[in-house]
Amino acid sequence: MxxxxxxxxxxxxxxxxxxxxxxxxxxxxxxxxxxxxxxxxxxxxxxxxxxxxxxxxxxxxxxxxxxxxxxxxxxxxxxxxxxxxxxxxxDRVDVTLPATPPAPVGRLHLLTATRREIEDVFCGLGFTVVEGPEVEFVHYNFDALNHDPAHPARARTDTFYVEAPADPHGGEVLLRTHTSPMQIRAMEQQPPPIAIIVPGRVYRRDSDATHTPQFHQIEGLAVGEDVTLADLKGTLLAFAKAIFGDEREIRLRPHFFPFTEPSVEADVSCFMCADADAHAPRCPLCKGTGWLEILGSGMVDPNVLGAVREHGYDPERHQGFAFGLGVERIAMLKHAVPDLRLFYDNDLRFLRQFG
Structure with a gap:
């Protein structure tokens, strides 16, 4: 063996x-x-x-x-x-082979790029970016901002109300209709002086070529002991020049907003017809006026400051200004976009034109 x-x-x-x-x-x-x-x-x-x-x-x-x-x-x-x-x-690589086309380079959506551009302008002016909840209490969305109990914006035909835990202030819960509630929330958390902008999504029951149920706003607030309407105008002028060009001018028109007094709407001089007197009648953008509405603004109403008195804001000592602008509105004006819905259709032929 x-x-x-x-x-x-x-x-x-x-x-x-x-x-x-x-x-x-x-x-x-x-x-x-x-x-x-x-x-x-x-x-x-x-x-x-x-x-x-x-x-x-x-x-x-x-x-x-x-x-x-x-x-x-x-x-x-x-x-x-x-x-x-x-x-x-x-498997040796043949270095003489032609290169394959690179993958398409990504880019920011036009609304995201516009929002960041606006944020950069105001951050350069000393404002701080803060964000707030999209599901909001009626107290912050309406009551503390001096909205009358019968104000039409409170109607269920204009505002999305939601079923949620009760508001500790006794009101209902809704999808915020503007970014203004962060005025109150920010002042509750930070004593004066304060200078903030609040970008974010807001919701309203509206849908057409210039409105959608969900859109983007940027709120601005500055409060101190010596803030004046002249400071508001200077801030808005700097914003308009940075976004639309150094040749732009602004004008303020009387208006009404519940949370500001006095209230004004801001227009920027038309950037499509530089000489408004000569070209405005033929201008497709300003329709012959020579001006374009860009935002609403005004001096903070004393009743709004009174809502946060216990947090150090005395209407007798402090004053400030506030403004609110639509990101879609700015993008439509700057890039001549004819229909708001184009931003949300996800049509690459449209989106690839920007960025």
Whole structure:
């Protein structure tokens, strides 16, 4: 039996050394060391041998098995290295091939780019960007901002009310109709002086070429002991020049907003017809007026400051200005977009024109 073990070893070693592939080597491993191979069967039969022969046969069989396992491992490493070299040689990159077109470069949506541009302007003027909740309490959205209880904006035909935990101030819960509620929230958290802008989404029941149920606003608020209407006009003029061009001028027209007194609407001189007297009648943008409405603003109503008196805002000592603008409105004017709904249609032919 020892002689047969020697024959198996010699035969297996020769075959393993001659193996040309890892797959062929695996077949040899199964042939000589697999469960049904002759050598493992000899090992299983050692217990049946004469005790005088059992030790010598067992040692010879184990030595042969270990030697073959080592030889297979070494030969396998050699074959794997050779196969890897062959693959690398076949996969060599041809540097003369033409380059493939790059993937399209992403860009910001026009509304996002416009919002960031506006934020940069006001941050440069010393304002801080803050954000607030889109699901809001009636107290912050209307009551604390001096809205009359019968104001039409409170109607369910104009505002989205939602089912939610009760307002601790006793009112209902809604989707905010403007970013102005953060005026109150910010003043509750920060004593005067304060200068903030509040970008965000707002919601109203309205939908046509110039209105959507959800749109974007940026609120502005500045309160201190010596803030005047002249400061408001200077701030808005700086904004208009930065967004629409250095040649622009603004005008303020009397208006009404519940939370400002006096209230004004701000217009910017038309940037499509530089000489309004000569070109305005033919201008498709300003329709012959020479001016474009851009936002509403005014001096903060004392009743609004009175709502946060306990937080350090005294209507007798402090005054300030506030303004609110629509991001879509600014983008439509600046880029001559005819229909607000184009911003939300996700038409790449439109979006690729910007950025």
């Amino acid at each position: 020892i002689e047969r073990i020697g024959q198996i070893r010699a035969e297996a070693e020769a075959a393993i050394c001659a193996a040309g592939t890892t797959a062929g080597l695996e077949e040899l491993r199964v042939r000589y060391l697999g469960r049904k191979a002759e050598l493992p069967n000899l090992l299983r039969g050692v217990a049946e041998l004469d005790p005088q022969e059992r030790g010598a046969v067992g040692r010879a069989a184990n030595e042969t098995r270990q030697a073959l396992e080592t030889l297979i491992t070494d030969r396998g490493a050699q074959l794997e290295l050779g196969e890897l070299r062959e693959r690398l040689a076949g």
